Amino acid sequence: MGRVNVIAVTSAGLLLTGLLGTPALAAPATQVTSFSVPSEPVDLEVTAGAVLRAHIVDSVGIVEGDSSNGEFDGTTHVLINVEGAPVGGGYLEEGHLVGGTPQDGEWEFDPFAGKQPYGNWEANRIHVARLDGSTADIDLRPLGFDTVFRTIGRFGTYFDQQSPTTTQNTTLVYGGTVTLRARLYWVEEATAIRHAIPGKLVTILQEDENEPVIDGDERQLATTTTRADGTFSVTVKPERNAFRLYMQVEKGTTADGVRYYDGITWTGRVDVKVRIGISSKPTSLPAGTIGYVQGNVIPLHAGQAVYLQRYRNGAWSKVSSATIRSSGRFTLAAQPPTKGQHRYRVYKPSDADHKYNVTPEFIITGT
Numbered sequence: 216m217g218r219v220n221v222i223a224v225t226s227a228g229l230l231l232t233g234l235l236g237t238p239a240l241a242a243p244a245t246q247v248t249s250f251s252v253p254s255e256p257v258d259l260e261v262t263a264g265a266v267l268r269a270h271i272v273d274s275v276g277i278v279e280g281d282s283s284n285g286e287f288d289g290t291t292h293v294l295i296n297v298e299g300a301p302v303g304g305g306y307l308e309e310g311h312l313v314g315g316t317p318q319d320g321e322w323e324f325d326p327f328a329g330k331q332p333y334g335n336w337e338a339n340r341i342h343v344a345r346l347d348g349s350t351a352d353i354d355l356r357p358l359g360f361d362t363v364f365r366t367i368g369r370f371g372t373y374f375d376q377q378s379p380t381t382t383q384n385t386t387l388v389y390g391g392t393v394t395l396r397a398r399l400y401w402v403e404e405a406t407a408i409r410h411a412i413p414g415k416l417v418t419i420l421q422e423d424e425n426e427p428v429i430d431g432d433e434r435q436l437a438t439t440t441t442r443a444d445g446t447f448s449v450t451v452k453p454e455r456n457a458f459r460l461y462m463q464v465e466k467g468t469t470a471d472g473v474r475y476y477d478g479i480t481w482t483g484r485v486d487v488k489v490r491i492g493i494s495s496k497p498t499s500l501p502a503g504t505i506g507y508v509q510g511n512v513i514p515l516h517a518g519q520a521v522y523l524q525r526y527r528n529g530a531w532s533k534v535s536s537a538t539i540r541s542s543g544r545f546t547l548a549a550q551p552p553t554k555g556q557h558r559y560r561v562y563k564p565s566d567a568d569h570k571y572n573v574t575p576e577f578i579i580t581g582t
Contacts (some may be wrong), residue, residue: 254361267338308309417464422461498578
């Protein structure tokens with residue numbers, strides 16, 4: 216008796232490769248007198264899977280066996296593969312005696328939940344383990360039973376070619392934009408082949424809170440539709456800091472009838488800086504006298520502070536402050552301490568909604 220080679224464990228069962236060995240098929244003492252598969256497609260969203268049944272007669276008696284050690288040659292099971300595939304490989308589902316006796320009993324196999332987007336499944340062989348420790352293999356194909364059935368599953372939906380990625384953070388100034396790009400596809404379970412999803416609505420959501428979960432407090436920024444190759448590109452204008460931007464699609468069905476799950480991906484943080492404008496400022500003042508720097512902050516941050524900073528001793532330090540008025544405007548006092556050029560800039564600290572920003576530096580000359 217040869218050894219079963221297990222190459223993967225999937226939701227459908229155990230995926231096997233190669234033949235089960237070289238035993239003689241169907242010893243005369245073992246007979247499969249009936250075998251049944253579902254006559255209608257099995258919907259894997261509402262059932263545990265396709266249930267296959269057999270009536271098996273054996274003079275010695277058949278046992279379920281024990282696969283807890285990872286060996287399946289000593290178990291009674293059915294092998295399932297794509298329709299028309301060579302006998303022997305495929306998915307394995309273990310059997311259970313549900314009626315009768317080990318010598319003349321009704322067997323039911325674990326629900327099969329393999330997903331195949333195109334085509335059918337076929338049960339091709341039953342492997343039995345006997346009470347005396349011997350085994351036998353029964354090729355179902357010559358026996359005249361209906362062994363072909365179909366499952367209807369829903370396939371995973373994913374994004375690739377994404378920019379920005381889930382780990383890339385973005386910083387922009389208020390009024391700026393970020394462009395999101397990706398490709399949407401579904402993937403076959405057994406082959407890992409990726410299939411683009413064209414014409415699909417993609418919703419862009421902004422998550423403001425520091426929470427990695429969709430809970431209904433997100434704000435919709437835009438929608439777009441995937442192109443023929445599954446790609447999309449959409450430019451959005453976040454108005455405040457975002458913990459992340461979501462790209463989300465609902466579950467659906469392709470034009471050729473393949474069903475897929477909903478899908479979601481996201482970017483890293485998006486930090487939005489306030490925009491600070493300066494409308495007037497002195498270029499020169501007598502040393503020790505006061506002039507005024509005027510400007511505005513958008514979006515509106517009425518009641519918050521802005522600061523005038525002067526560069527000295529290798530660092531920027533605050534020299535005056537002002538409160539942003541209800542109009543968004545501010546007035547800051549500037550007083551060059553000595554004759555000569557002095558470097559200044561306006562600074563607005565971060566708050567919960569926006570990141571800090573500073574103006575380009577400017578010169579006020581003390582005369």
